[in-house]
Amino acid sequence: MSTDVTQAPEATDVTDVAAAPPLAQRARSLAFAAIPYAVAVLAAFVVVAVLITVLGHDPVAAFRAVLTNSFRNQTGMVQTLHKWAPLTLLALAFAIPLGAGRFNIGGEGQMILGTVGAAAVGITMSDLPMVILLPLVLVVGTLAGAVWSAISAWLMESFKINEILSTVLLNFVSFEVLDYVASVVWSDPGAGGAVTLPIGEGAVLPGIGRPPMHTGVLLVLLVSVVAAVMAKRSVAGFELRAVGLNERASKLHGIRTGRVAVTSMIVAGALAGLAGAIEVAGVHQRTLEGIQSNFLLLGIIIGLIARGSLTAVPFVAFGIAVLEVGAGSMQRVSGAPVEIVLILEGLILLFLLMSDVATERWRRARQARASRAKSQLTKGAVA
Amino acid sequence: MSEFLTLTITAMVPFLFVAQGTMLSGRAGIFNVAQEGLMLLGAAVGYIISLKAGGNVVGIIAAALAGAVVGFILSWATTSLRLDQFVVGLALFFLAGGTASLLYRVVIGNDEPPRIAPLPELILGQDAMVFVALALSGFLWWWLYRTDAGMRLRSVGENPKAADSLGINVARTRMWAGTVGAALMAVGGAYLPMVFSGVYADGIVAGRGWLAIALAFFGGWRPQYILAGSAFFAAMEVLAQRAQVSGVGIPHQFVSMLPYIATLAVMVFALRWALVPQFLGKNYDRESRIVG
Numbered sequence: 001m002s003t004d005v006t007q008a009p010e011a012t013d014v015t016d017v018a019a020a021p022p023l024a025q026r027a028r029s030l031a032f033a034a035i036p037y038a039v040a041v042l043a044a045f046v047v048v049a050v051l052i053t054v055l056g057h058d059p060v061a062a063f064r065a066v067l068t069n070s071f072r073n074q075t076g077m078v079q080t081l082h083k084w085a086p087l088t089l090l091a092l093a094f095a096i097p098l099g100a101g102r103f104n105i106g107g108e109g110q111m112i113l114g115t116v117g118a119a120a121v122g123i124t125m126s127d128l129p130m131v132i133l134l135p136l137v138l139v140v141g142t143l144a145g146a147v148w149s150a151i152s153a154w155l156m157e158s159f160k161i162n163e164i165l166s167t168v169l170l171n172f173v174s175f176e177v178l179d180y181v182a183s184v185v186w187s188d189p190g191a192g193g194a195v196t197l198p199i200g201e202g203a204v205l206p207g208i209g210r211p212p213m214h215t216g217v218l219l220v221l222l223v224s225v226v227a228a229v230m231a232k233r234s235v236a237g238f239e240l241r242a243v244g245l246n247e248r249a250s251k252l253h254g255i256r257t258g259r260v261a262v263t264s265m266i267v268a269g270a271l272a273g274l275a276g277a278i279e280v281a282g283v284h285q286r287t288l289e290g291i292q293s294n295f296l297l298l299g300i301i302i303g304l305i306a307r308g309s310l311t312a313v314p315f316v317a318f319g320i321a322v323l324e325v326g327a328g329s330m331q332r333v334s335g336a337p338v339e340i341v342l343i344l345e346g347l348i349l350l351f352l353l354m355s356d357v358a359t360e361r362w363r364r365a366r367q368a369r370a371s372r373a374k375s376q377l378t379k380g381a382v383a
Numbered sequence: 384m385s386e387f388l389t390l391t392i393t394a395m396v397p398f399l400f401v402a403q404g405t406m407l408s409g410r411a412g413i414f415n416v417a418q419e420g421l422m423l424l425g426a427a428v429g430y431i432i433s434l435k436a437g438g439n440v441v442g443i444i445a446a447a448l449a450g451a452v453v454g455f456i457l458s459w460a461t462t463s464l465r466l467d468q469f470v471v472g473l474a475l476f477f478l479a480g481g482t483a484s485l486l487y488r489v490v491i492g493n494d495e496p497p498r499i500a501p502l503p504e505l506i507l508g509q510d511a512m513v514f515v516a517l518a519l520s521g522f523l524w525w526w527l528y529r530t531d532a533g534m535r536l537r538s539v540g541e542n543p544k545a546a547d548s549l550g551i552n553v554a555r556t557r558m559w560a561g562t563v564g565a566a567l568m569a570v571g572g573a574y575l576p577m578v579f580s581g582v583y584a585d586g587i588v589a590g591r592g593w594l595a596i597a598l599a600f601f602g603g604w605r606p607q608y609i610l611a612g613s614a615f616f617a618a619m620e621v622l623a624q625r626a627q628v629s630g631v632g633i634p635h636q637f638v639s640m641l642p643y644i645a646t647l648a649v650m651v652f653a654l655r656w657a658l659v660p661q662f663l664g665k666n667y668d669r670e671s672r673i674v675g
Contacts, residue, residue, distance in 0.1 A: 155651070159651050166650075169646055176639045337484075337488040337489070339485040346478035350471070357466065
C-alpha cells in the first residue's frame with residue numbers, strides 16, 4: 001500500500017540533502033508549508049466556535065480556557081509536559097513507519113508491552129540500586145515494545161500479512177497480557193481492579209521542580225531531537241523516505257526495501273515501549289489496566305497532522321497536549337463538553353488535507369498561466 | 384448449549400454488518416478504516432432516535448443515514464479529491480467518534496440514561512436483525528458473484544483502469560459502494576445498544592470496528608467466508624465471557640486472546656487463499672500515466 005501523505009514536505013527535503021538551497025528560498029518554502037497549517041487550524045476553530053455557539057455556550061470563554069490552562073501555572077505546564085512525552089513517542093512510533101509507507105496502528109499494544117516489561121523488572125528486582133535498576137527498567141520496556149512490533153514486522157515481511165491487521169490484532173492480545181499480569185501475576189490485592197504492585201524505589205524517574213516533572217520528559221526531548229536529525233541527515237533516514245516515496249525505484253537503486261520497512265517497524269515499537277516504560281517509571285509507579293489511555297489515537301492524529309515529518313512531531317504533539325489538558329477546564333469554565341476537543345482535532349486534520357488539494361490546484365493553475373504566457377511570448381517572437 | 388448458540392448468534396450480528404460493509408467498500412477499492420467511529424456514531428444516533436421517536440426501526444434507519452453521510456464524505460474525498468484513503472478514514476473516525484459522544488452528551492446529558500426497548504423477538508428466540516444480517520450476507524454473495532453489476536463492482540476494485548476503459552464509471556461505483564458500506568457499519572453499531580445494554584456508552588464498541596477489518600481480511604474479502612469468520616469471532620467472544628465468569632481451567636485472558644492469535648495464524652497459513660482486492664486503498668487517477 002503506497003501513500004502520498006509525506007509527499008509535500010519531503011519533496012523539498014530531498015534537495016536539502018543534496019545541496020542546501022539559499023536561505024531566502026528555504027524561508028519561502030517554509031512559509032508555504034506554514035500557510036496551510038494556519039488556514040486549517042483557523043478553519044477548524046471557526047467551525048468549532050459555531051458548534052459551541054449552537055450548543056448554547058460561549059466559544060471565546062471555551063477557547064480561552066482550553067488554550068490557557070497549560071500556561072496559567074506550573075501545575076498546568078507539568079501536566080501538559082507529562083502528556084506531551086508519551087504523545088510524542090507514540091506519534092513518532094506512527095510517523096517513522098509511515099515514512100516507509102507502512103501503517104503502525106499497534107503503538108498501543110507496543111506501549112502496553114513496554115509497561116509490562118518495565119513493571120516486571122521494577123517489581124521483581126526492586127532491591128537493586130537506582131543506577132542499575134532505572135536504566136534496566138527503561139531498556140527492558142523499550143525492548144518489550146520492540147519485540148512486540150517485530151512480530152508484526154516479521155509477519156509483514158515473511159508472510160505479506162497487512163501490518164494494519166497484525167498490529168491491531170496484537171493490540172487486543174496486549175490488553176489480555178496486561179490484564180493477566182495486573183490481575184494474576186503481580187496483582188496488588190489492596191488496589192481492587194487490574195493494578196500491579198508498585199515498582200521499587202530505585203526504578204522511579206526522579207522529578208525536578210515543583211510540582212515535580214519527571215525526567216522522562218527530558219529523555220523524550222533527547223529522543224525526538226535524535227529522531228529528527230537522523231531522519232534528515234542520516235543514510236537510514238534517507239533510505240526510509242526513499243522507500244516511502246517510491247518503493248520500486250528504491251529497490252532498483254539498491255536499497256534493501258524490506259529491511260528498511262522492518263527496521264522502521266521495530267524502531268517504532270521500541271519508541272512506543274519506551275513511552276510505556278516512562279509512564280510506569282515516571283507517572284504511575286506501576287502498570288494498570290487502561291494505562292495506554294488514548295495515546296494511540298492522538299499519536300496517529302499527531303503523526304498525520306505533522307505529515308510524517310519527525311521535526312514537526314514534537315511541536316504538534318505539544319499543541320495536542322495543550323488541547324487535551326485544557327479540555328477538562330473548558331468544560332468546567334464554559335460548559336462546552338470535552339468531546340468538542342476531539343472534533344476540533346479531527347477537523348484540523350481534515351482541513352489540512354483539504355488545503356493540500358487547494359494548494360495543489362493553485363500551483364497547477366499558476367503553472368498553466370506561466371506556460372501560456374511563455375507560449376504567447378514565443379509566438380510573438382516568431383511573428 | 385442452545386443458550387451458547389443464541390448468545391453467539393446475537394454477538395455475530397454486529398460483526399456481520401460491519402465486516403460486510405467493509406467488504407463491500409473494499410471490493411470497489413475503498414478501504415474504510417473508520418469502522419470504530421462509524422459504529423459509535425451508529426450506536427449514538429440509533430439510541431437517541433429510538434428513544435425520541437419511540438421505535439427501533441426508525442433508530443436503525445437514522446443510524447444508516449448518519450453512516451451514509453460519513454461514507455459519502457470518505458468516498459468523495461478519495462475519488463474526486465483523491466486524498467489518501469487511510470488518512471481521510473482516520474480523520475473521519477475521530478470526527479464520527481467525537482460527534483457520537485457529543486450528540487449523546489448534548490441530548491441525554493449526565494443523567495441516568497433511560498433504556499430503550501430491546502429488539503422484539505421474531506422467531507427461534509432471535510430478533511429480526513439477525514435474519515436481516517444473514518439475508519444481507521447471502522444477498523451480497525449472490526449479487527457480487529452472480530450478477531453483472533456485482534462483477535463490475537469487483538472489477539473496479541481489482542483493476543479500475545480496465546474497468547474504466549470498458550465504460551464502467553469508477554468514481555460513481557466507488558461512491559455508492561463506500562456510502563452503502565459505511566451505512567451498514569453504522570447499522571452494526573446501532574444494533575449494540577438495542578440488544579446488549581439498552582443504553583449508549585462511549586466504550587460500547589470496544590474494538591469491534593477494528594476487529595471487523597481483521598474479519599474482512601480473515602474472510603478473504605468474500606461474503607460467505609466473512610459469515611463464517613463472524614460466527615467464529617462471536618463464539619470466541621461468548622466463550623471468553625463464560626470463561627471469565629465460571630472459569631475453564633486456564634486463565635480467561637488466554638481464552639480472550641485466542642480469536643486474535645487464530646486470525647493471525649489463519650492469515651499465515653491461508654496466504655494464497657486470503658486474496659485482497661488489488662486496488663484496495665489505492666485511489667484511481669484516470670489521467671495518471673503510471674501503470675498499477
